[in-house]
Amino acid sequence: MACAASLHPLSSSSRALFPTLCRRSTFPAIFHRLRGFSSTSPLVSTVNRLIPVPTQARTGFSVKEDDVASAADVEFQTPLRIVEYPDPILRAKNKRIDSFDDHLKNLVDEMFDVMYKSDGIGLSAPQVGINAQLMVFTPVVECGEGEEIVLVNPRVTRYSQKKRPFNEGCLSFPGIYADVVRPETVKIDAQDIKGARFTVSLSGLPARVFQHEFDHLQGVLFFDRMSDGVLETICAQLQALEKKYEDRTGLPSPERVETRRRMKDATGFGKSQLV
Template sequence: MPIEIAVEKKKLQNPPLELHYLGDRVLRQATKRVSKVDEEIRQVVREMLQTMYSKDGIGLAAPQVGVNKQLIVIDCEPDNPANPPLVLINPTITKVSREICMAQEGCLSIPGVYMDVKRPQVVEISYKDEHGRPRTLKAGDLLGRCIQHEMDHLNGVVFVDRVENSLALTQELSKHGFSHQAVKPIDRVVR
């Protein structure tokens, strides 16, 4: 029997969850696996979706709203009501392509900052859906990038940690009121 997880794709004046921003310790903690996919988890997923749509995002990881769980919601077509969002519970990357591509990324936890980041072109992942069923997915383009970006959050990594042009990054961060001290370049981040 299907469980209705869908929420209306609209902006709420007061989204249910509060976003955490670059510099907040909660963004640097590795998350815990979800042991049981139940109604409580589905409610967190609904609230994450409502918060993501309210902030004009296409992806949101649980640590960004202060939830220490391996939970991600993604919707690369937030303006298309017919396109259901993707819910990833305990996702694991099982394969990455050799092809690397550079593209601009932004993050709800670092509003206004957009920088180029190199990532594998395509990823394959295994995860559980909102019903607790095991799934696999092969994704490239925007969806593949979004999955990798959000999965980084589950490991305490933020996209600015992957930016190679540190001078441009420092300028962009300070322009938007963020400290470059909050960046932990990926070579210093423990995987």
């Protein structure tokens, strides 16, 4: 089983642990194709004891303003392709979107298409080579069977103290799965596909998927959040991806997990920052 940002579909046993997405909603147009969370949905909840994100935000929960993406920054060609680790695009700064037009809607449609074709349940813009603050996801296996969530320029404002490990996978790390500990609930501010601002709390699987995708928008990859012991179990697979990148491009890998493992004291490397 796996979950999060380009997450792969969950097994039936995993789905039983988390609430499922409702298929109809009265929630205003937060989500693409007129779907959204119902105000009574178990996935959108106001949870007590949420911890506010401080002004000096923790790694991955940035609150500072980003540069605005130009038209060139969000240009794309079809078909979109998944960017794999260790491509430097995954670490580059992602700019804030300020243009809510048909081009953005087309990009969202293409992102959903490649997400479904890749058997994912979440995808961020940098994963398709576009360094902009945009993510799409749906924690439902079948295309069209659940809400298709679009978040533009998202920010985390609060998160729960209670955390849980979960076995995550990522389309940018094909075939790699490992446990990541994350808060069970997050409260976010974001904009919808039309630019309208909204606030919503997510819990269960949607909170998990959101945090994985949000990390991508901060240049944080899921193995950055793994414990040293967990990281050790996938080290050889990460090194294989580094070699694959070098063979394909003829360039040295822009980062190496072996170096990262030695940087135990560096913020965001090998430790969860959500404590």
